[in-house]
Amino acid sequence: TRTIKLAVIPGDGIGPEVIEQANRVIDAVTAGGDVTIERTEFLLGADRFLATGETLPEIEQAAIASHDAILFGAVGGVPGDERLRSANIERGLLLKLRFDFEHYANVRPCVLYPGVESKLADPGVVDFVVVREGTEGPYVGNGGRLRPGTPAEVATEVSVNTAFGVERVVRYAFETAMARPRKKLTWVHKTNVLVHAGATWQRVVEAVGAEYPEIAVDYMHVDAATIHMVQNPAQFDVLVTDNLFGDILTDLAGAIGGGIGLAASGNINPDGAYPSMFEPVHGSAPDIAGQQLADPTAAILSAGLMLDHLGLAGEAERLRAAVRADRASNGAAPRSTSAVGDAIIAQIPPRG
Amino acid sequence: TRTIKLAVIPGDGIGPEVIEQANRVIDAVTAGGDVTIERTEFLLGADRFLATGETLPEIEQAAIASHDAILFGAVGGVPGDERLRSANIERGLLLKLRFDFEHYANVRPCVLYPGVESKLADPGVVDFVVVREGTEGPYVGNGGRLRPGTPAEVATEVSVNTAFGVERVVRYAFETAMARPRKKLTWVHKTNVLVHAGATWQRVVEAVGAEYPEIAVDYMHVDAATIHMVQNPAQFDVLVTDNLFGDILTDLAGAIGGGIGLAASGNINPDGAYPSMFEPVHGSAPDIAGQQLADPTAAILSAGLMLDHLGLAGEAERLRAAVRADRASNGAAPRSTSAVGDAIIAQIPPRG
Numbered sequence A, B: 001t002r003t004i005k006l007a008v009i010p011g012d013g014i015g016p017e018v019i020e021q022a023n024r025v026i027d028a029v030t031a032g033g034d035v036t037i038e039r040t041e042f043l044l045g046a047d048r049f050l051a052t053g054e055t056l057p058e059i060e061q062a063a064i065a066s067h068d069a070i071l072f073g074a075v076g077g078v079p080g081d082e083r084l085r086s087a088n089i090e091r092g093l094l095l096k097l098r099f100d101f102e103h104y105a106n107v108r109p110c111v112l113y114p115g116v117e118s119k120l121a122d123p124g125v126v127d128f129v130v131v132r133e134g135t136e137g138p139y140v141g142n143g144g145r146l147r148p149g150t151p152a153e154v155a156t157e158v159s160v161n162t163a164f165g166v167e168r169v170v171r172y173a174f175e176t177a178m179a180r181p182r183k184k185l186t187w188v189h190k191t192n193v194l195v196h197a198g199a200t201w202q203r204v205v206e207a208v209g210a211e212y213p214e215i216a217v218d219y220m221h222v223d224a225a226t227i228h229m230v231q232n233p234a235q236f237d238v239l240v241t242d243n244l245f246g247d248i249l250t251d252l253a254g255a256i257g258g259g260i261g262l263a264a265s266g267n268i269n270p271d272g273a274y275p276s277m278f279e280p281v282h283g284s285a286p287d288i289a290g291q292q293l294a295d296p297t298a299a300i301l302s303a304g305l306m307l308d309h310l311g312l313a314g315e316a317e318r319l320r321a322a323v324r325a326d327r328a329s330n331g332a333a334p335r336s337t338s339a340v341g342d343a344i345i346a347q348i349p350p351r352g
Ligand SMILES: CC(C)[C@H](C(=O)O)[C@@H](O)C(=O)O
Pocket: A090, A091, A094, A095, A247, A281, B192, B193, B223
């Protein structure tokens, strides 16, 4: 029997509640197979920072690195909490893990399941995946503030885009498209304004694309892409874009595909040098934390992406079948966090 | 009688068709008043570039500057036209005018008119305005490409944000909110990731906000803002954000508020040192150009914003009343460009 070492970071707010259900579903779907899950929990996030002043101690990061995968809830304290102003848990913990562990392919599927109500009047068949670059672009944190607090203040943010970084994520996106029946890739940028980064992206997409003649490639400006996503989301198969555009488009995709309560993501290090990290797209939602009000489905579907990544395709398929069946029978009726977990577990199809 | 000197830049693709109708409506709605419109047409855009190699000659820019306002159609050639690769009409013409003429308040209302079908299943009452910064942020064009065309290529884009630039647009947004009944301002950024620019924006919004105690201020990350716009657009009154986030959010707003065929915008220089410029949010749509297929309503509503800006509030109100009446009776039935112009002109209420 194979042992999988899983690092669990439940985080803040609704993170622990949704991760609890994801863990239950992982156990249920792997039961009876030849896999043992060995978990280590890491208590990191805003609560930890408030208690100890620590964000991500080196020794804990090294311990996390020695695991096979990371299951991540959500981090972030109550908005406006002055004690967190200086902390930036997002940069110091979540983005630090993504950058240090070379999670260059941030994979975010958008599927509208039967029985799920969309906010769109006529969404059609929605089934696409956004491959968001995860390690560069405007997220690098380069830049600074000159003369802060004065009328002459100037703040800069430097987006850094390398052929190295763009090529590896673009290649991953082409491979993703190859594995899907429609074989279509839409790359999104703002080449008419961000001419420097846009030129690098365009050159790399064209060069890598030449190796994949089976894939139909098209391009959209990011602003136009939001219109297309609202007017005709069914047209998309695989999208690839930079870190910031991907952040924005995947929240929009979540809203269109049955709500952010269903949006799963994987921060993938395809090389396998570091553990990949799986997390719901939603945040910590401190306003509803601890009340069993959060929908754990996004966390559960993220666990499904993790099972895929770990080579447990059968388990991942059974997990998704259970989610589909649960949605088809229960729709969007309000249920407690644990009730959703119970219902999904009850729908897991038998092995074989 | 007052003479208004209007610079008209019809541009490419559907630009000339929609501007023709906007001009007809301007004439109809100002007829019988004490205003004379004196027009100068400037043939600029991709077609001009292809014919003469020129984008925006200095002498023409100076001539445009001597007008009271600019009515702008749309610019941009056929996507993928290799002859335009080096041109960048967007940066060299549209953005150059916005930057050189200090159009720091890019005002984009989003109103869902009765009779207009939204792509959202249940939009509610949509009536908000986005005030987009127009002269800095990631649009400054700073940055470059190192080792282009090699595996070691690095491209940077530098977003520049000044207290000077942020304050003037934030103040304009507060004033906009003061003039509306709901007195609400939502500022949008990505402060948890873009910490330098985010800090400048936050400091300025808090400082200026202290002068406007009547205004309720809230903050959203740009990714979350897309979700809110899909889930509950009725919550918004006035939004203020940077150049790039504003670009993305206003296309999304257009898609939600009855389609981009209705989305109007004003590039405002509130100081009046330079002429302000009014343009539909949509592009040049070369695929449908010259066929009378484009909806001129966005251009007509942009002309309405221009009349407001020129102090012709009564005329602007009558123009909007005509658009509202036209939509209420004709909805989204396909009509030719000139038929929409005719119908709107027929609906203009009498003076008085
Ligand atoms: C919390 C934040 C730093 C993060 C991001 O911007 O990437 C989140 O919005 C996401 O999409 O995972």
